[in-house]
Structure formats: C-alpha cells, structure tokens
Amino acid sequence: MVTADLKGKAVLVTGASSGIGLAAVELFGGCGAKVALNHLPDDARGPEQIERLRGAGLDVVGAPGDVSKPGVAEGMVERAAADLGRLDVLINNAGTSNTVDPVPFEDLDAMTEEFWNVILTTNLVGPFRCAHAARPHLVKTRGAIVNTASVAGLGTRGSSIAYGASKAGLINLTRTLGIALGPEVRVNAVAPGLVDTPWTKPWPEARKRQYIDATMMKRVVQPEDIANAMLFLAVHPAISGQTLAVDCGRI
Secondary structure (H helix, E strand, O other): OOOOOOOOOEEEEOOOOOHHHHHHHHHHHHOOOEEEEEEOOOOOHHHHHHHHHHHOOOOEEEEEOOOOOOOHHHHHHHHHHHHHOOOOEEEEOOOOOOOOOOOOOOOHHHOOHHHHHHHHHHHHHHHHHHHHHHHHHHHHHOOEEEEEOOHHHHOOOOOOHHHHHHHHHHHHHHHHHHHHHOOOOEEEEEEEOOEOOOOOOOOOHHHHHHHHHOEOOOOOEOHHHHHHHHHHHHHOOOOOOOEEEEOOOEO
C-alpha cells in the first residue's frame, strides 16, 4: 500500500459514495488528511459512508453536488474548500457509463444526443468545472489534481463509443490542464481497467473471466489499487500531465 503523511492537508474526492472514490477517501483520510466526500444529493450512501468513516476516526465532511450541472459543480468545490479550510488535492473521480450493459460499437443509433450529453457533461466537462473552481485554492497550496480516466480512453474497448471518447478527452484534458496550471499545480490521471465495483459486480462471470484471462496478473483491479495510484500521483513532486494505466497488465 502507498502511504504518505498528509496531516494538515485537505482533499476533495468527487463521486465518492462507493467504489474507487470511497476507497480514495479512506486512503487519503487514513494518511491524516481532512477529506470532503462528494456525492449526488439524492444518494443516501454518501451520508451513510461519512458517518461510518467518522466512526472509524477519519476526518471526513460531506460535499453533495452533481458535477454534471453548471454552477452546481463550482459551488460544491467552493463549499468544500471552505469547510476544509484549504484544498491540496482534487480527485476528479465522478463519472458515468450511462448504461448497465456495454453498448455494441455498431449500435450507432443508441448514441443519441441525450446519451452523449450525459456522458460528456459528467465525464469530461464535470472534471473541467471542478478543476477550474479549485484552481485558486490549489495554486495557494501548490497542490495536485488526479483525474479518473479509463483504459477505454487509451484504445481498449469500453462500455460505449461515447464513454471511450469521453475518457480519451479526459486524458487529453489532463495533459493540457497540466500545462495550464503548472508549475504551481500538478495534474495527472489514472486509467483503470476492469475494477471490482458495484457497477461491475452484476456482470456475467463469463464476461469478467474473459477480461481476467487477458491480463498478466489474472485478476480484476480492486478499488484500493486505484486509490493507491491516486495517492502516488498526488504526492509525487516530479510527475505532471501523465496518465497511469492500472489494469492488472492488460495484454
């Protein structure tokens, strides 16, 4: 496990009521940081997890808000920074596939304007909104941003054409934001492969086995694996503009 002394530091994690985001809150909080856990306003898991984590001794505050909504995302970041007292790390983890089952690439009719809009406003514009709002706070602390991309953005087949395109855009945004915000703020991304999360748990075992068999490590990625990569990128002083694939060695 990656570790660091983050006492006195403040972290905002978006999309953190479950899966990768929740693992990041636990890891950063366990390293001593005060963490704001962002969740959708109507997602009861957010307050439940905050209560659980506080009971475990972590310093966690709530930061409800939908990053896909203009104005709402920026307001959430400002409130979180105020509640935290500062902001050292922004983890842009909120995202959506907007589908339960993968959409065949050949099914272009499924890629409606509405489908594209949900994907892009959440997976690409949302992280930009949060980074834009967090910029003055992160400049003060010479902080860092870590985005959750996907191997789908690196050319691996994803859940849909729109999803892969959004994550490819986020990888590009990671590099260009690194240029725009440097040298004060470092910007990097993690590109997960198949992760054991609430979204993938219901998948047919045959689909999961096909992915596992195509990896060097013969297992799926755990949320904690991604959280460790996020922590590494958040604290390493010489890495910016990069995207790190964490996919158990996809062949």
